[in-house]
Every structure is written in C-alpha cells, then in structure tokens.
Amino acid sequence: MSRIGIGIVGAGRIGKLHAENMIKHPDIELIGVSDVQLNEALLRWSKPFNLSIVTDSYLQLIEDERVDAIFICSPTNTHIDIIRAAAAAGKHIFCEKPISFHYEETKQVLQLVQEAGIIFQVGFNRRFDHNFSKVRALVDADKIGEPHIIKITSRDPAPPPASYIAASGGMFMDMSIHDFDMARFLAGSEVETVFAEGTVLVDPAIGELGDIDTAIVTLRFTNGALGVIDNSRRAAYGYDQRVEILGAKGSIGVENDLPTTVKISTEEAIVTDHPQYFFLDRYMASYKAELEHFIECVSNGAAPSVSVFDGYQAERIACAARRSLGEHRIVHMEEVV
Amino acid sequence: MSRIGIGIVGAGRIGKLHAENMIKHPDIELIGVSDVQLNEALLRWSKPFNLSIVTDSYLQLIEDERVDAIFICSPTNTHIDIIRAAAAAGKHIFCEKPISFHYEETKQVLQLVQEAGIIFQVGFNRRFDHNFSKVRALVDADKIGEPHIIKITSRDPAPPPASYIAASGGMFMDMSIHDFDMARFLAGSEVETVFAEGTVLVDPAIGELGDIDTAIVTLRFTNGALGVIDNSRRAAYGYDQRVEILGAKGSIGVENDLPTTVKISTEEAIVTDHPQYFFLDRYMASYKAELEHFIECVSNGAAPSVSVFDGYQAERIACAARRSLGEHRIVHMEEVV
Amino acid sequence: MSRIGIGIVGAGRIGKLHAENMIKHPDIELIGVSDVQLNEALLRWSKPFNLSIVTDSYLQLIEDERVDAIFICSPTNTHIDIIRAAAAAGKHIFCEKPISFHYEETKQVLQLVQEAGIIFQVGFNRRFDHNFSKVRALVDADKIGEPHIIKITSRDPAPPPASYIAASGGMFMDMSIHDFDMARFLAGSEVETVFAEGTVLVDPAIGELGDIDTAIVTLRFTNGALGVIDNSRRAAYGYDQRVEILGAKGSIGVENDLPTTVKISTEEAIVTDHPQYFFLDRYMASYKAELEHFIECVSNGAAPSVSVFDGYQAERIACAARRSLGEHRIVHMEEVV
Amino acid sequence: MSRIGIGIVGAGRIGKLHAENMIKHPDIELIGVSDVQLNEALLRWSKPFNLSIVTDSYLQLIEDERVDAIFICSPTNTHIDIIRAAAAAGKHIFCEKPISFHYEETKQVLQLVQEAGIIFQVGFNRRFDHNFSKVRALVDADKIGEPHIIKITSRDPAPPPASYIAASGGMFMDMSIHDFDMARFLAGSEVETVFAEGTVLVDPAIGELGDIDTAIVTLRFTNGALGVIDNSRRAAYGYDQRVEILGAKGSIGVENDLPTTVKISTEEAIVTDHPQYFFLDRYMASYKAELEHFIECVSNGAAPSVSVFDGYQAERIACAARRSLGEHRIVHMEEVV
Structure with a gap:
C-alpha cells in the first residue's frame, strides 16, 4: 500500500x-x-x-x-x-x-x-478510549444484559477563558457533545427525550456570556433505557471522565485513569495520584486510535464507525438540551428536525 | 438516669x-x-x-x-x-x-x-451511616467548598413482591424518600424544583400496579446546587448505596461497604467482594445509631436531628416527583403545599 | 441451656x-x-x-x-x-x-x-477476623490451588512504652506470635525452618532493652510452601494488617479495613481514610467471634479450633525466630523441643 | 545535533x-x-x-x-x-x-x-517505570522519612521453557537481578547481607535443571534498612510487579498497572481487569524511557544513571543469593569479591 x-x-x-x-x-x-x-x-x-x-x-x-x-x-x-x-x-x-x-x-x-x-469520520475520539470501548464491548457481549441506566460523569478541570466560551457554541455544543455521543454509543440506542438542568456556579463570567458551567442532563432512549450526564467546567482535582451502565444482570463502570498507582500513607493522610489534568494527556491514546481507524477506513474503503450521522445526532441532542434548559421543559427529539 | x-x-x-x-x-x-x-x-x-x-x-x-x-x-x-x-x-x-x-x-x-x-424522630437512619455522616461532616468542614452537584446512587438488589409494591405508596414514597432526605441532608439546602424521569424495566408486574422501578430524579436546590438521584429496584450485584458531592474546591464520594477486603486473582478473573445484599445488614449500624440518638434526645430533652419537618419535606419531594413523572414536566416545590 | x-x-x-x-x-x-x-x-x-x-x-x-x-x-x-x-x-x-x-x-x-x-482455647483472635477467615476458607475451597508463598504484613501504629517492652517477652513472642499463628493457619501446614532478620530502627530505647522493632521472618513449611512476615512497631499511618497467599492457580489478598469509604479529591490531593489506629478497634469483631466460639465449644463439649497445641507451636516459632536472630542463622524447628 | x-x-x-x-x-x-x-x-x-x-x-x-x-x-x-x-x-x-x-x-x-x-548504560529499565521512579522520587523528597523496610513483589505470569532456564544463569541472575537493582535503587543504599530461601513449586523441570522457581530473599542494607523480595515464576493472574517502602513517617506503595479501569458487577462476581501478562507490554514505556536517557547521555557526554557499577552490584547480590541458598546460610556481601 x-x-x-x-x-x-x-x-x-x-x-x-x-x-x-x-x-x-x-x-x-x-x-x-x-x-x-x-x-x-x-x-x-x-x-x-x-x-x-x-x-x-x-x-x-x-x-x-x-x-x-x-x-x-x-x-x-x-x-x-x-x-x-x-x-x-x-x-x-x-x-x-x-x-x-x-x-x-x-x-x-x-x-x-x-x-x-x-470517507468521512467525525472526531469523537473517546469512542476509541481503552476504558470506554471496553465498556461498550462488554455490553455487546451481554455481560450485564439490557442497559437500564447509562450514567456519564464528565467534568473539566478548569473553565476555559471567556474568549473561548464566547465562540464555543455553549457548553452543550462544545463540551457535553462528547457525552451525548458517548451516551448513544454506550446505550446502543437513539435518544427520544432530553431534559437539561443547568446553572452557573463556577464562573459568573460564563453566565454573563449567556452560557452555563454546571449541568445535569437526563435522557430517555428509544430502547426504554434512561441516561444521565453530569457536567461541570470545574473539577478542582483534575479531568473527571467516568461512565457506568446498570443493566438487567449487573453493572459496568470505569474510573479515571491515574498517571501512577502510587499510594502514600502517612499520619496526616492516605494519598493517591490525581487524574490527568489536561484532556490531551488523558485522551492521547484515543486520538492515535481514531487516526488509525481513519487510515484503515481510507485504505480499505470502509465506512468509519463514527460517521456524519453520529455527528448530526449529537448536535441535535445538544440543541434539544439547549432548548430544554431555555424553556425549562422536556424536549422530544422529534421537535429537533 | x-x-x-x-x-x-x-x-x-x-x-x-x-x-x-x-x-x-x-x-x-x-x-x-x-x-x-x-x-x-x-x-x-x-x-x-x-x-x-x-x-x-x-x-x-x-x-x-x-x-x-x-x-x-x-x-x-x-x-x-x-x-x-x-x-x-x-x-x-x-x-x-x-x-x-x-x-x-x-x-x-x-x-x-x-x-x-x-420528642419526635423520623427513621431516616441513613443520616447516621458512617459513610454518609462523614461526607456531611467534611462538607460542613468546608473541605470542598460550596456544593455544586449532589449525586446519589440508590439501588435495591431485587424488587419486592407485587403485594408489597401495591401498598408501598410507589417507588418515590417508599424507596426514593430516603434519597430525598439524603439530598437535603448533604446539600444543606431545601429543594426548589424536581424533575423525575421514570420507567418500568425491571418487572412488568410493577408497571401493572401503576408504579415504576427505574428512575432519574433531578433536583435544583434553593442554594443554587443541582442534585441527581438514580434509583433502580434491581441491582443484581447487591444493594448499591453511594453518594458523591462535587464542590467548588473538589469532590467527596463514598463507595459501597464490602463485607471483606478479599481479592482473588486467578487466570480467569480478578474478583472482589460483593456489597451487602440486604438493607438491614448494610444499615445495621445506622439503625443502632439512630436509636442511640433518640435515647439521648429523650434523656436530655433535646430536639432530634431528624425531625417531623424532615419527614414532611421528603414526602413533599416524593409527591413532586410523582407529579413530575405523571405530567412529564418540572415541578416547583411551591406547587406542593 | x-x-x-x-x-x-x-x-x-x-x-x-x-x-x-x-x-x-x-x-x-x-x-x-x-x-x-x-x-x-x-x-x-x-x-x-x-x-x-x-x-x-x-x-x-x-x-x-x-x-x-x-x-x-x-x-x-x-x-x-x-x-x-x-x-x-x-x-x-x-x-x-x-x-x-x-x-x-x-x-x-x-x-x-x-x-x-x-475445654481450652488460646486467644489468637485474628483467626476469627472476617478478612483472614475468608482467606482461609477460600484456600480450603481450592480457589488458588496449593499455597506457594504466604505473606503477612503486620505493623503496629506506634511502639509501646519501654516498660511494656521490658515485660513483653520480646517482639517475636509479644507481637509476631499472632503472625506465626496466622502463618500456620493460612498455610495449613507446620513450619520447618525459620530465619529472622531484625533490627532497631524505630526507637533506640527498644534496642537498649535488648529487643528489636523491625523484622523480616522467612519461614519454610513442611508442605514445601514459603512464608514471609514483615513486622514493625511503627506504621505512622495506622495499624497495618494484611495477608496475601500466592498459590498454584492464583492469589488471594486482603487489604486493611477502613472506617469509611470516603474519598476526598481536591487540587492538593486525593485522600482516602486511614486504617484503624488501635488494635482493639480493628479486631473488636474478632474478639467477639472468638468469645462466641468458646461459648459454643463449652456448651457442646467440642474442641476449640484454636487449641493449646496452636499456642505451643506459635511459641516454638517465636523461640526459633529469636534464636535465628541471635545466632544469625537458619533454625530448624526440630531444634526447638 | x-x-x-x-x-x-x-x-x-x-x-x-x-x-x-x-x-x-x-x-x-x-x-x-x-x-x-x-x-x-x-x-x-x-x-x-x-x-x-x-x-x-x-x-x-x-x-x-x-x-x-x-x-x-x-x-x-x-x-x-x-x-x-x-x-x-x-x-x-x-x-x-x-x-x-x-x-x-x-x-x-x-x-x-x-x-x-x-558512555555505558545497563538495561535496568524498571528504574524508568512511571510507578517505581515516582516511588523513588517521593522517598528522595522525604515524604516518608528514612526507609525501614523495602518490599518487592516480582512474579512472572508463567515459567519460560526449560531451554531458556538452562541458559539463564538461574532465577536469581536472570529474574531477581531486576529486583536486586530495584532494591538498591529504592533503598538508596548498598546491600550488606543476603539470605535466600528458594524452592521448586511451579515446575519440576526447573528443579531438574538445578534451578528454583519460588524464592524469598531477605536483604540487610548498609544504612540499616531491611529488604525482602518475593519471586515466583508463576502468577496465574498476570505479571505481578509491586513495591512498597515503609519509612519512619509512613509508607509508599505501588500496585500493578491495569489495562483498563473497568469493573463488572454481577450476581456472580465483582470483577476488575487483569494486570498485563507480558513483560514487554508492562514495561514498554520504560524501555522507551531508558533509550531516551541513553541518547541524552551520549548527546551530552553525561554519565547514565544506571552504570556498570549498578550492573556489577546486582550481579554480586545474585551471586550471594545463590550461595546463601546453596549453603543455607546468611551471606555477607564482603564474601562476594
């Protein structure tokens, strides 16, 4: 080749x-x-x-x-x-x-x-993460039966500057969009309704720009499962990226990756390592893996596993979440066409 | 005495x-x-x-x-x-x-x-649990600053029989009410709005009785914090009782208690112990502690830390959740008077 | 009765x-x-x-x-x-x-x-501990095959006063004796040879009394397995009580019990709870369980699972360890008769 | 350049x-x-x-x-x-x-x-491992005071073929030599005496070649600290590589790296991921890091941190361990010149 x-x-x-x-x-x-x-x-x-x-x-x-x-x-x-x-x-x-x-x-x-x-691939790199892709594989392998609840925790270590926020499209479109894609990926189902609760607790400057920095988004999937995402622009301890699925036969969860397994035990405290702080460090391997996937698809003329449609659906959910927050009501995905 | x-x-x-x-x-x-x-x-x-x-x-x-x-x-x-x-x-x-x-x-x-x-005390025994009471104490000690997100995971190991469900008052009044009280306890604030998403995924018989077995409840507190509770009548791996608070300066979380710290590592699997299965086993110590508290209050004529008002507020939230689910909308607590 | x-x-x-x-x-x-x-x-x-x-x-x-x-x-x-x-x-x-x-x-x-x-029972209460008794039960149930290596970590939080040391019979007889019994209990075998390396690193006053405060004891069991115990009079972070068995098919290990499962995550540190500090707190349940066992044996005329012979054997090992340390050589248990 | x-x-x-x-x-x-x-x-x-x-x-x-x-x-x-x-x-x-x-x-x-x-560098790649190098750095930063006990667990997932064993120089020279270097590295001190207990429990063919497959090696360092290494050619659950240091003010330990943080919880079991099985996978990053170090040293004419002397000392300890095992006695390093 x-x-x-x-x-x-x-x-x-x-x-x-x-x-x-x-x-x-x-x-x-x-x-x-x-x-x-x-x-x-x-x-x-x-x-x-x-x-x-x-x-x-x-x-x-x-x-x-x-x-x-x-x-x-x-x-x-x-x-x-x-x-x-x-x-x-x-x-x-x-x-x-x-x-x-x-x-x-x-x-x-x-x-x-x-x-x-x-060939068209969209950059939802987290699908290629070692932890999350394993969760999906285990669900596919029917380790926990039908998913009932999909929970995603996704928190940035610190809010970006106001200039970034202003051009970001808002937290749902900029940050939560990864989680909306992850929710679809893990549930193996489309979203039916969206309810978003959001607020400004981290940085008033974000609120002044009409955006939020803290949110809970509840999803109902067409297969009947429920989903919930919690987002924050500020997790002082590092970049917090976890998921958990409760299914009919059990649950699968992933914790944050840690740079080392070091545990320090003293009279003062028992201390373990922080999660990575920077998202590029945390997801370096998944950026490489999505590149690998794209190259394979181009080489073989295959359709990427993360398509335009996946980008489209995540954007629709982000839009629904924005509307839900603004109108303080549940939004059906059918409204977003 | x-x-x-x-x-x-x-x-x-x-x-x-x-x-x-x-x-x-x-x-x-x-x-x-x-x-x-x-x-x-x-x-x-x-x-x-x-x-x-x-x-x-x-x-x-x-x-x-x-x-x-x-x-x-x-x-x-x-x-x-x-x-x-x-x-x-x-x-x-x-x-x-x-x-x-x-x-x-x-x-x-x-x-x-x-x-x-x-003297009147209501049986929200979980406030006396070693894990949860420590979380509250650490929040009070300002270890993580103002709470932003309160997350509660509360799942029963298996659904009760239909006869129990029929007389239970529904999942929110019977099961989630503990979590509504825990949310108020941990947030140190009253609830302002409630949104409940619920469904029947565990046992169709529960649905036939007009009840649900799986739910996500989103709360907004008067102090601005958000809360989210996920409930299920069926966690195959045991009684799942966890909380996590994200605050301005960090987070505090508690995992399930395990009967032993045993880890078995073989070629097939790395296995740890299950959480307790039965709620009376899990909360035995907190049942004793709430009794102790009651006795002390009676002896000293002091007001119990879990009052009629706490029972009243949790019931109002349960009622709001039921209404939210039924009418598929956000319910303000002011509506429930 | x-x-x-x-x-x-x-x-x-x-x-x-x-x-x-x-x-x-x-x-x-x-x-x-x-x-x-x-x-x-x-x-x-x-x-x-x-x-x-x-x-x-x-x-x-x-x-x-x-x-x-x-x-x-x-x-x-x-x-x-x-x-x-x-x-x-x-x-x-x-x-x-x-x-x-x-x-x-x-x-x-x-x-x-x-x-x-x-009826005669000796107070090796740790055999009744929830963690250690589970390890033994799992070994008996052949979860990891024949034991190859038995590792015991046993460290006190702080050294006792010199007056206690002086009458204690020395670290091996006073403190390690629990571990010698645990080694026999977990290995399901008698000890064949003992090698003890010991030193004074914690408190010079202990050395002045002719005792040691830090030790590594290597055991060879008659069934061919090896054992190793590390002891210290000073683990600043709390009472440290762990065991691990490597067997032909895998390993079983237990970590320290913790008072709560609380994890605090801040910019400064990720902190979990300390182990219990005081041995009476750590082993309270096993003191109750050994009492229960004794009462049952007396009631039923049954032989206690921890007999005079178990006390005798542990004392012989302690004596062998002392001799090994003093003469800086391997001691065969046959020498100690 | x-x-x-x-x-x-x-x-x-x-x-x-x-x-x-x-x-x-x-x-x-x-x-x-x-x-x-x-x-x-x-x-x-x-x-x-x-x-x-x-x-x-x-x-x-x-x-x-x-x-x-x-x-x-x-x-x-x-x-x-x-x-x-x-x-x-x-x-x-x-x-x-x-x-x-x-x-x-x-x-x-x-x-x-x-x-x-x-410039001469010897291939003790583990010194460059993220976990172990962090332990050393934390000891250097005086997080736990003077080291009292250095514990190393080092177990291969499965024994190599007899042909490899025959030309390997024996377990101490082939496998434990990494641990002898790690012990010196972590203790920041030279070894004074060595006592090795070893046996054949994994594969009789290894014994027939005059080698062992299971060992406990106890070290005394010139700075007074004690060390203990447990080795096995067979850890059925994967490549087991841990260290722990107890010091005057506390302890530092590292657990095995895991490929993912996935936890599966079902009625049958709570399961987490296995350690890596293959040493090249486990230590890939440290092989790269030692290469980086060598290139830097060659570029700058600097002395590598892992010198001929480090190779020499580890070989002497391996020789002392072999002699200790053969003669069943403590060997002073002065004997090995």
Missing part, C-alpha cells in the same frame, strides 16, 4: 496533535498544513516536519493531488465551507466535533458525503 | 430489628410490643425478651405508664392515628418513614408535636 | 474488653473478675456490671461453683499457675497469648488439659 | 524491541543489526527499516564509522567479548542485564569503560 497523503486545515492545539501523530505513522505522508494565522510560531513548529505545504489557504491543500484526505481542525464555523470544497474535490474527510453549530447544516453534509462517495 | 421505657407498635421486620437492638441497650427497658397479627410466631419471637406486654392493641402500650416512648413501625397508613394517640398521652415518638403517604397529614403532625411538647 | 458462668483473671485492657462483651451476651453470666491491683478505678469500672465477685485473688473465682470457665487475661508470667489451678478445679479455660514465655511449660499444659478433660 | 548512529547486536525479542523504538526516534539513526542467526525471518523483519547493515558479525557494526553506539542484546555469555571490542573502538555501549554471569568479569568492565571514556 502506498502512503496516504494528508492535509491538515487549522493548526491549533488539535491540528498540531494530529500532525505530530501523523509524522510518526508509517502509512501516512503529511503533505501540508494550512492556517489563517500563518505566523512565525507556526513556521517554527512545522519546520522539523519538512512539509511540502505550509499555507494560509486550505484550498491549496485540497487542490494538491498528493492529498488524499483532509483533516478539518479549524474553528467550527469554518467547517461547512471546507467540507464542501474537500468533498467537491473527492477528498476524504476527518472533521473535528461539532461538524457545525447548526444541525440543519450538518444534515446537508450527510447527503453531500454520500453523493461524493468519500 | 433511670431507663427509658419503650413500646413498639408493629412487629414486622423493622419493629423486630429495633426490639433486638433495644434488648441489649443498658438505658432502655422494652416494655412491650403490639401487632395486629398477634400470632404464634410473634409470641415465639418475643418470648426470650420477657416483655411485660405483647398485645394486638397499640393503645395498651400507649396507656401504660411505664412507657415513655413509642416506636411506630406499623404500616404507613396507620401512622397518623397512632401518632395522635401517643402525642395525646404525652409519649415521645420515633416513627418510621414515611410519616404519612399524604404530606398534608404530616403537616398536621408538625403542629401536633409542637403542641404536645414531645 | 443455662448460662455459662465465667470468671475473668486480670482486668487490664483485654480483660475489660472481654468483660464488656460478656455482659451483653445472653448465654453468659459474668460471675466476677480478679486483679492483683484491686483499686478504685477497677471498682468504678466494674460497678455497673453488678458482679458477684470483684477480688484480688483469682482462686476465689476458680473456687466459686457458679464459675464454669476462667478467662486468663493477666500477665503472661502468671498464666501457668492459674492454668494449673483452674484445670485442677475442672474449669474450662480461655487463655490470652502467649500461654507462656517458655514453650516447654506450654508443652506441659498440653498434657494437663487433656488429663483434666477441659 | 546530528543523529546518533546505533548498531544493535542480537536481534531477539529485546533487540527487536529496541530497534522498533529507535526507528521512530528523531535523534537516532539505526545503522544496522547483527545476529548470529541471519535467517529469512530476520531479513523479513528488518526490511521495512531500510537498514544499511544486516549482518551475522557484530564486528561489522562496531567497525562502521557511522555507528556511535552499540546496543548489546545478545545472550549474556557473549557480552564481555562484544564490550571489549566496542570499547576498544570507542563506541558507547548500552548493555542488557546481566552484563555477565560472573561479577568478576563485570568488574573488569568497570575499568575498561573508565579507560575508554565511553
């Missing part, structure tokens, strides 16, 4: 992470990166990679015939245009979440991708 | 448990028990205790001058009459939960108790 | 503990206690129990016909005389460990007890 | 592992590998790496001027000759453990390396 040529659009934190994983990958040739901010720092960062293209125009990447696939890591509001251009050029696409802030736009991507006959 | 004379009304599972704890207590003299089913088995059970009174009439206990306090362990629908009679006779009262199926009746008890000047 | 009359010789910490457990036991009548120091404090302590006899002469207890069994809780150097007197009077005996500082004397007790036809 | 040219001698399991890590390393140029068995499989394995040299003669690597450093991953009995040749050519050396089966030979390497002025 010849190597797959890739161009990365958007060289922020995530774009750089993907680039660094690609450089070491034997089956990938990273052709280039584009970023609207083509500054000194970016050039310095990219230098050791000897890229053919470092540009401020993503079209240059899309038009290059060595490029087989585009990684879209730019701000969410730029995604749709880039997807259109890449699909038109017949390039495969990996797109970070959310695909769009407006699920109606994402719906159009569904058709676009089908018509273009390209 | 002379010993406190006690009469127990209702010699079912809980009544017997209290009796057996009292027999060993140096400061208590168990005068008698009453039960409408004064059968052979009851007589056999009570024989070794050499009780002065074993009767089918609770009035006989209330009227006996050696009796200082009445323990009400009979079915919920008999509580109010017994409370009235006991209060009229100036007897102190310990009453199992719920005080009544109708919070309006319980509201009357509030006044009754005040007027009678008696 | 009529109640069993008991007299306690020695009203120190352990004697008092047994007395308090007996008072609440329906099948026991505590007739009296004796202590050479019959002071005000002792009288005050015993008053609420309404004992028939509180004396400074253990003979008074032994001679009283209401007394069926004697609990020997006095200093070790008094045990043999009391055992002789009690056996001569046909009283059953419960004796705290060690039976004697000189296993040769204990050997004589073996015969004495057999001739007198009395 | 120009890249460091490396040649690997011995393309067995470990040689291949190092090669694969080097290929991805930006600062390393893997020039070639040598193996006396230059067969088809080896050529096939090496093909994707496009190596300049694939040979059956290690001299070809040593003589190549592009080679800056030699990795010695061939059988132990070939090490000394290769070291001599490499040192004579002024090449830096990374050598797998043990450096030699005869510590007297290793002693000569000490001088040889000093005279040649080369």
